[in-house]
Amino acid sequence: MPIIGIDDTDSKTEMCTTYLTIEILKNSNLDLIGFPKLVRLNPNIPLKTRGNAAISLTLGRGEGKGTLVGRIGKEEVRSFKKYREEKLDIDVMTLIERFSPKDKDTNPALLTTSEKNSEGFYWDAVSEFVDYKKIIERVKGEFSSINGQIGIVGANAAVSWPGVNPTYELIAYLDRDKWSGEHFVDDSSSMYIESSLPDTFDSFDFRNKYNAIRPTTKTPVLFGIRGTDPTRLIQYENYVKSEPYSSYIVYETNQGTDDHLIERSIGETRLYNSAIIRGFVTSGPVWERGGVLCFSIEMNKEEIKAVALEPTKEFRTLLSKLRKGDEVRVYGGITRVGFINVEKIQVVSLSKITEIRPPLCHECKTRMESVGRSGGFRCRKCGARSRTGEVRVEEREIAPGYYEVPIIARRHLARPIKLGIIK
Numbered sequence: 001m002p003i004i005g006i007d008d009t010d011s012k013t014e015m016c017t018t019y020l021t022i023e024i025l026k027n028s029n030l031d032l033i034g035f036p037k038l039v040r041l042n043p044n045i046p047l048k049t050r051g052n053a054a055i056s057l058t059l060g061r062g063e064g065k066g067t068l069v070g071r072i073g074k075e076e077v078r079s080f081k082k083y084r085e086e087k088l089d090i091d092v093m094t095l096i097e098r099f100s101p102k103d104k105d106t107n108p109a110l111l112t113t114s115e116k117n118s119e120g121f122y123w124d125a126v127s128e129f130v131d132y133k134k135i136i137e138r139v140k141g142e143f144s145s146i147n148g149q150i151g152i153v154g155a156n157a158a159v160s161w162p163g164v165n166p167t168y169e170l171i172a173y174l175d176r177d178k179w180s181g182e183h184f185v186d187d188s189s190s191m192y193i194e195s196s197l198p199d200t201f202d203s204f205d206f207r208n209k210y211n212a213i214r215p216t217t218k219t220p221v222l223f224g225i226r227g228t229d230p231t232r233l234i235q236y237e238n239y240v241k242s243e244p245y246s247s248y249i250v251y252e253t254n255q256g257t258d259d260h261l262i263e264r265s266i267g268e269t270r271l272y273n274s275a276i277i278r279g280f281v282t283s284g285p286v287w288e289r290g291g292v293l294c295f296s297i298e299m300n301k302e303e304i305k306a307v308a309l310e311p312t313k314e315f316r317t318l319l320s321k322l323r324k325g326d327e328v329r330v331y332g333g334i335t336r337v338g339f340i341n342v343e344k345i346q347v348v349s350l351s352k353i354t355e356i357r358p359p360l361c362h363e364c365k366t367r368m369e370s371v372g373r374s375g376g377f378r379c380r381k382c383g384a385r386s387r388t389g390e391v392r393v394e395e396r397e398i399a400p401g402y403y404e405v406p407i408i409a410r411r412h413l414a415r416p417i418k419l420g421i422i423k
């Protein structure tokens, strides 16, 4: 049974790898077995393309009625569980060549295999830096690529994804002659989805007035709605007021799974890892140039700097309420050695911050003053003395719990707190 994995057919400015799904289904006479898969890769790798997405499709001859998962033109797309094996009836590489931008930074890759490869390939590709040369030697299947072989990492990761706690995204596509220019997707529909449909996520950022269902570059995608129930997503498609579009497909995806995050000690982290690091705040938080908020955390005498950059908006203000001694679990990516970019945080416990100030005089009820270093306190009016100051506990402006960057700064893989914490 042909399982297809495709990586990196988009560039920074145009296309979207997922659009190949439409072209493959249009051209092949085979049926879709299971959902098409949209698999996001480690977001910290600098070579990444815009979306850092790969896709995987399984094709065969479906039996029975199947389930509705999309529409291409007037044709319904159905997905089947029961199927007969068939040979692939199209040349997928020709389609990839036809739709890939002619751009040296785009490295389209195709893997065709009759069985899934080990899921270990996926876990490495989603959380670490992977050397593609080592993958090529070990992968089962037929591989072809343009502009080098680096795309094997994503194509194989998509094919190997085990689909733990998946979410779904309904993506609506435009025909090729409409990809350029301005597009209309009404903000109010996105606001409605965000505020009224609790099984959806990352649709609209109210505070930053950002419509997250609509892409901002030249792309076949008109909008995408993310959620946890694929059948409901198809109903929600009707809620989006937009210009006409020609097709849509519901993908099963690793978006919103936190799959990229692995609990690591500070000493275990490597450049480009994604990690969850537990520790105590040792210094900061301080504001640095460019609106960067920075604090250090320590565990077992190892220290790392946690940073939140300007695009994370109000999340920085929240982090600025941390104090020395607070215990935290920082979720994020190692984009520079010794630094973790925070995308989510668990405040485990708060330290008690105290301050000693002069007490009130018993007689005069006025505030005493300090007498030198060792002299305690003295009343200026009556001369009474006291050795003990008044202990004031700082009222904390943050509570234990989970906090995350706003939708405008959210990474595809990051699990929104509203879906429930799983790591």
Ligand SMILES: [Zn+2]
Pocket (backbone or CB within 6 Å): 361, 362, 363, 364, 365, 379, 380, 381, 382, 383, 384
């Ligand atoms: Zn006094």
